[in-house]
Amino acid sequence: MDAIVALAKRRGFIFQSSEIYGGFNGFFDYGPVGAELKKNIRDCWWADMVRRREDTVGIETSIIMHPKVWEASGHVAGFTDPLVDCKVSKQRFRADQLFFAVVVVNDQPIGYVSALESVDTAATLQGMAESLKRRKAIQGVLAPIVAKDFTEATAEEIPLIPSPATGEPGSLTAPRGFNMMFQTNVGAMTDGSSVAYLRPETAQGMFVDFKNVVDTGRVKLPFGIAQIGKSFRNEITPRNFIFRSREFEQMEMEYFISEDADWATAHREWIEWCKHWLLSIGLPAALLSEYDHPKAKLAFYSKGTTDIMFQYPFGVQELWGIAARGNYDLTQHATASGKSTEYFDEASKKKFVPHVIEPAVGVDRIFLAVLCAGYAEEEIKDEKGNVEKRTVLRLSPRIAPVKVAVLPLLKNKEALVGRARDLYKKLQRRYAVFYDEAGAIGRRYRRQDEIGTPWCVTIDFETIEKDGTFTLRERDSMQQRRITETELFALLEDAVTEHPRQKRRR
Numbered sequence: 001m002d003a004i005v006a007l008a009k010r011r012g013f014i015f016q017s018s019e020i021y022g023g024f025n026g027f028f029d030y031g032p033v034g035a036e037l038k039k040n041i042r043d044c045w046w047a048d049m050v051r052r053r054e055d056t057v058g059i060e061t062s063i064i065m066h067p068k069v070w071e072a073s074g075h076v077a078g079f080t081d082p083l084v085d086c087k088v089s090k091q092r093f094r095a096d097q098l099f100f101a102v103v104v105v106n107d108q109p110i111g112y113v114s115a116l117e118s119v120d121t122a123a124t125l126q127g128m129a130e131s132l133k134r135r136k137a138i139q140g141v142l143a144p145i146v147a148k149d150f151t152e153a154t155a156e157e158i159p160l161i162p163s164p165a166t167g168e169p170g171s172l173t174a175p176r177g178f179n180m181m182f183q184t185n186v187g188a189m190t191d192g193s194s195v196a197y198l199r200p201e202t203a204q205g206m207f208v209d210f211k212n213v214v215d216t217g218r219v220k221l222p223f224g225i226a227q228i229g230k231s232f233r234n235e236i237t238p239r240n241f242i243f244r245s246r247e248f249e250q251m252e253m254e255y256f257i258s259e260d261a262d263w264a265t266a267h268r269e270w271i272e273w274c275k276h277w278l279l280s281i282g283l284p285a286a287l288l289s290e291y292d293h294p295k296a297k298l299a300f301y302s303k304g305t306t307d308i309m310f311q312y313p314f315g316v317q318e319l320w321g322i323a324a325r326g327n328y329d330l331t332q333h334a335t336a337s338g339k340s341t342e343y344f345d346e347a348s349k350k351k352f353v354p355h356v357i358e359p360a361v362g363v364d365r366i367f368l369a370v371l372c373a374g375y376a377e378e379e380i381k382d383e384k385g386n387v388e389k390r391t392v393l394r395l396s397p398r399i400a401p402v403k404v405a406v407l408p409l410l411k412n413k414e415a416l417v418g419r420a421r422d423l424y425k426k427l428q429r430r431y432a433v434f435y436d437e438a439g440a441i442g443r444r445y446r447r448q449d450e451i452g453t454p455w456c457v458t459i460d461f462e463t464i465e466k467d468g469t470f471t472l473r474e475r476d477s478m479q480q481r482r483i484t485e486t487e488l489f490a491l492l493e494d495a496v497t498e499h500p501r502q503k504r505r506r
């Protein structure tokens with residue numbers, strides 16, 4: 001992770017927000033190449049999810065909505081994470097990320113250990129248990145620890161569990177619900193009557209506008225409403241770089257189906273679609289897995305939720321959640337607003353509140369996943385046979401911030417520079433391209449490798465003196481070949497606009 005974070009800063013992908021003021025925890029800025037990469041992720045999703053599907057439309061709703069939206073959705077009452085305070089250090093932890101274990105020697109408890117969730121929390125706790133046994137100089141057999149999260153701690157156990165901040169027991173409070181919505185005030189008054197919220201998810205926009213879309217969008221069940229936009233959550237412990245932040249971007253889709261449709265099949269189809277889409281932007285299948293939420297932990301209205309997980313360097317974590325939410329949200333808004341959210345089905349002549357399948361993913365999490373999957377350090381030999389290190393970001397051409405770099409072999413040869421600038425200007429009309437004439441050609445290739453540029457084109461003496469072809473250098477293989485301008489455009493068109501084969505529903 002450290003190497004990836006360093007590259008992200010060095011090459012202008014991601015900066016800490018407000019860095020000159022010491023940063024602001026949980027907020028990030030995207031630099032010049034980061035903004036391009038993020039936009040490409042969004043554009044690919046929008047193209048595949050909205051434009052290339054005949055059964056989905058896109059909308060853009062406001063970030064601050066009527067506060068009643070969040071009462072009806074259940075967020076005001078229940079959008080909470082379990083919070084634990086350490087009264088001594090004044091630090092706060094998420095109870096479900098704070099793990100503890102009772103330490104047992106010769107079948108007798110000798111104390112407790114605790115640690116914050118990490119790649120291998122159980123191994124950390126086991127190591128702590130061994131040190132506790134040594135510190136207390138107790139002889140005997142240490143039982144393997146059983147890690148539990150702090151939400152499972154009993155009232156008797158809480159005073160005995162050490163705080164991860166101080167290592168001493170007695171300072172942790174019992175978990176309490178902490179609402180993660182950011183509050184603001186709308187208008188000149190700052191009393192309770194003007195309280196509003198920054199949206200914690202984009203999804204409610206689709207439910208609240210459901211009727212408007214049905215009335216204007218020429219849509220028929222089953223159909224989806226999609227949206228991309230910023231969401232805000234006052235996370236207790238933002239962490240792992242951009243994985244969990246307080247301001248982030250979501251790409252959500254509500255796929256409405258008939259009340260008697262086979263929801264399990266629709267759910268499975270959407271899980272497959274999402275996995276396929278992740279492969280289409282270059283994530284390797286080997287780093288993806290599925291996690292089915294246990295039935296007992298689902299909300300009462302939920303029929304099932306499956307997360308597509310990604311193997312980040314800090315552990316396997318949720319990337320994309322696909323939830324079958326029944327008709328809970330539309331029903332809640334109908335009750336709270338007094339306005340019908342029913343759909344009239346022409347074929348059956350029946351009126352009902354549609355059910356929904358919701359694939360919801362974070363742009364920043366995909367961004368981090370493609371950085372982690374693509375990052376590699378290699379040892380290569382230069383022309384003289386010397387071994388050197390190459391850092392390369394293997395990004396799919398679909399999302400790479402720069403598709404091709406145009407490099408004149410020498411910057412002091414007018415004919416080379418002129419031809420290179422011509423090609424650069426021509427490519428620029430269609431693609432994000434980069435022109436670079438500074439430094440040795442090998443160094444220029446390395447700079448492009450680090451930002452994931454799939455191809456470099458060098459304009460050399462053969463170009464201007466012979467057949468007009470350029471040297472095309474491929475990022476991954478580092479192989480070079482000659483290519484004509486027509487072939488270059490065809491190569492880019494093919495690689496950049498390639499998209500997953502999709503099942504048309506209607």
Ligand code: GAP
Pocket residue numbers: 200201202203233235242243244245246248249250252318319320321358360361362363364365
């Ligand atoms: N409407 C459903 C919903 O918002 P969620 O699981 O809370 O569900 C959906 O969020 C996706 O949004 C997650 O799978 C994740 O990719 C992204 N996400 C959620 N919280 C995030 C955070 N604090 N920082 C970055 N991404 C986040």
